Amino acid sequence: MAGKRVAVVGLGLIGGSIAMALQGFEDCQVVGVVRSQRTYDFAVAHHVADQVTTDAAQAVREADVVWLCLPPQAILDFLSAHRDHFKPGGLVTDVCGVKTAILEGARCLPETVDFIGCHPMAGKEVSGVEHAERTLFRGAHFILTPTPENRPEHVALLERMAAYMGFRDVVRATAEEHDAIIAYTSQVMHVMAVAVCDDPDLFACKGFEGGSFRDCTRVAALDVPLWTELFSLNAPALSRVIRTLEENLRNYREVIESGDRAALAEKLRYSSQRKRQMNFSGPPRGDRPEE
Amino acid sequence: MAGKRVAVVGLGLIGGSIAMALQGFEDCQVVGVVRSQRTYDFAVAHHVADQVTTDAAQAVREADVVWLCLPPQAILDFLSAHRDHFKPGGLVTDVCGVKTAILEGARCLPETVDFIGCHPMAGKEVSGVEHAERTLFRGAHFILTPTPENRPEHVALLERMAAYMGFRDVVRATAEEHDAIIAYTSQVMHVMAVAVCDDPDLFACKGFEGGSFRDCTRVAALDVPLWTELFSLNAPALSRVIRTLEENLRNYREVIESGDRAALAEKLRYSSQRKRQMNFSGPPRGDRPEE
Numbered sequence: 001m002a003g004k005r006v007a008v009v010g011l012g013l014i015g016g017s018i019a020m021a022l023q024g025f026e027d028c029q030v031v032g033v034v035r036s037q038r039t040y041d042f043a044v045a046h047h048v049a050d051q052v053t054t055d056a057a058q059a060v061r062e063a064d065v066v067w068l069c070l071p072p073q074a075i076l077d078f079l080s081a082h083r084d085h086f087k088p089g090g091l092v093t094d095v096c097g098v099k100t101a102i103l104e105g106a107r108c109l110p111e112t113v114d115f116i117g118c119h120p121m122a123g124k125e126v127s128g129v130e131h132a133e134r135t136l137f138r139g140a141h142f143i144l145t146p147t148p149e150n151r152p153e154h155v156a157l158l159e160r161m162a163a164y165m166g167f168r169d170v171v172r173a174t175a176e177e178h179d180a181i182i183a184y185t186s187q188v189m190h191v192m193a194v195a196v197c198d199d200p201d202l203f204a205c206k207g208f209e210g211g212s213f214r215d216c217t218r219v220a221a222l223d224v225p226l227w228t229e230l231f232s233l234n235a236p237a238l239s240r241v242i243r244t245l246e247e248n249l250r251n252y253r254e255v256i257e258s259g260d261r262a263a264l265a266e267k268l269r270y271s272s273q274r275k276r277q278m279n280f281s282g283p284p285r286g287d288r289p290e291e
Numbered sequence: 292m293a294g295k296r297v298a299v300v301g302l303g304l305i306g307g308s309i310a311m312a313l314q315g316f317e318d319c320q321v322v323g324v325v326r327s328q329r330t331y332d333f334a335v336a337h338h339v340a341d342q343v344t345t346d347a348a349q350a351v352r353e354a355d356v357v358w359l360c361l362p363p364q365a366i367l368d369f370l371s372a373h374r375d376h377f378k379p380g381g382l383v384t385d386v387c388g389v390k391t392a393i394l395e396g397a398r399c400l401p402e403t404v405d406f407i408g409c410h411p412m413a414g415k416e417v418s419g420v421e422h423a424e425r426t427l428f429r430g431a432h433f434i435l436t437p438t439p440e441n442r443p444e445h446v447a448l449l450e451r452m453a454a455y456m457g458f459r460d461v462v463r464a465t466a467e468e469h470d471a472i473i474a475y476t477s478q479v480m481h482v483m484a485v486a487v488c489d490d491p492d493l494f495a496c497k498g499f500e501g502g503s504f505r506d507c508t509r510v511a512a513l514d515v516p517l518w519t520e521l522f523s524l525n526a527p528a529l530s531r532v533i534r535t536l537e538e539n540l541r542n543y544r545e546v547i548e549s550g551d552r553a554a555l556a557e558k559l560r561y562s563s564q565r566k567r568q569m570n571f572s573g574p575p576r577g578d579r580p581e582e
Contacts (some may be wrong), residue, residue: 140501184492184496194481202569
């Protein structure tokens with residue numbers, strides 16, 4: 001079908017970047033759906049989408065593909081408020097960093113609407129359409145959590161869209177796998193960053209920070225409402241990963257306190273070798289991708 | 292005094308970079324002191340220093356300034372082996388990431404030799420002269436730990452050298468202050484990075500990692516003998532910081548487990564605000580500086 005209409009609901013950092021990056025894809029028309037006048041004006045002035053509207057119901061009625069680019073709870077609310085507005089036969093997807101809760105919420109949709117969860121592993125420490133970039137996704141992973149009920153042509157369509165937007169690859173997982181792993185690779189990195197900033201010495205350390213400190217704490221300046229929801233919606237998995245990290249830190253502390261240098265060296269050899277084995281072939285440090 | 296001789300003992304990543312960055316400073320001759328033939332050949336071929344020698348005793352005898360760029364224990368051993376070879380009236384400094392133990396070791400020097408501890412807050416995840424760079428120190432902090440016994444002209448000389456090598460600023464601290472703060476801003480970042488890599492899910496997470504994961508674990512591929520010494524020589528301070536981090540992580544875990552979203556949001560607001568207050572004006576992410 002030529003001339004598909006793609007609605008991007010929510011033109012924030014991620015939605016705005018998706019709307020920009022999707023323009024020109026397979027003859028699609030990209031319609032941005034916004035609420036505030038400020039975002040509307042900015043999006044129109046900067047051609048963030050081919051069209052911009054504040055009429056969400058109308059936009060999703062006409063859209064063959066709907067991208068929900070809102071915070072988690074807002075996605076759940078939108079699904080339930082607009083459940084009867086989505087186009088029969090159409091595809092609905094989202095960009096939320098947790099997937100089980102979203103797939104659960106999407107069960108309210110009629111059977112004629114196909115919902116597939118996504119997670120573009122990219123971001124920045126700032127939010128809002130003014131920070132959106134067409135190239136935000138270059139080199140990043142695009143995670144898809146399809147189920148056996150999803151239509152294969154919709155999965156294939158999302159894969160083509162991901163490639164067009166510049167993602168490095170498409171990774172498939174179940175929603176449960178996704179949430180367990182993301183607790184480790186993304187959420188606990190953010191918990192660590194804020195936990196480090198709780199140290200009473202934070203403000204005394206100016207002038208003594210190097211690259212590792214800047215890198216680790218970079219994500220601590222996070223979007224509080226968003227991450228409150230993400231952490232809360234994935235609490236059991238996240239709690240397990242934090243507990244494992246606490247134990248691994250305690251093990252390091254104990255061997256350091258023991259004064260047994262050979263044991264410390266052996267432990268460091270083990271961990272650093274694991275890191276080298278990972279041998280991430282990702283984009284170099286300093287590049288874009290961020291969850 | 293024109294035509295000072297500066298000996299850089301140990302042409303590894305840091306020593307090699309210092310030797311390169313100091314060339315041309317105030318009419319100095321930079322002499323690199325190495326042990327292995329491989330390093331000698333590389334240093335000569337790439338003009339890492341104005342001269343390269345394997346005769347450490349002779350080099351320090353003739354040097355007005357000696358930079359000890361060896362691992363911590365090797366610095367202590369060098370100080371004690373060469374205590375009577377240093378030039379009377381000369382300056383000896385080092386680049387070790389812990390300072391109390393080094394200043395303690397430097398007490399073996401004759402009173403005519405002035406020892407001032409330094410810590411260039413820069414580095415990479417790789418070691419060896421082949422990774423040395425003239426520009427390694429651009430934008431990084433240079434920490435000085437002088438004592439009241441040091442000669443002011445030597446402190447001033449090190450400050451000029453730091454500026455010439457491209458450091459962003461010179462920060463002064465006592466050795467004890469340095470070690471306490473560095474346990475937080477550098478050492479615990481490395482402990483976290485290796486502790487994260489101990490998670491059993493490490494190899495399952497391929498395809499799910501974003502920038503925060505790459506940034507946090509980057510330094511996990513560390514130089515094992517070096518960091519074994521650094522952690523061991525600063526064990527009490529490092530142990531305290533790890534314990535604080537364990538507590539801060541547990542506090543986050545408990546509020547996440549409690550299901551109290553308002554309390555979690557309040558906690559995230561507190562920590563992220565602290566991070567924003569830090570407002571590091573350091574070089575942008577992706578730049579050089581690393582401890």
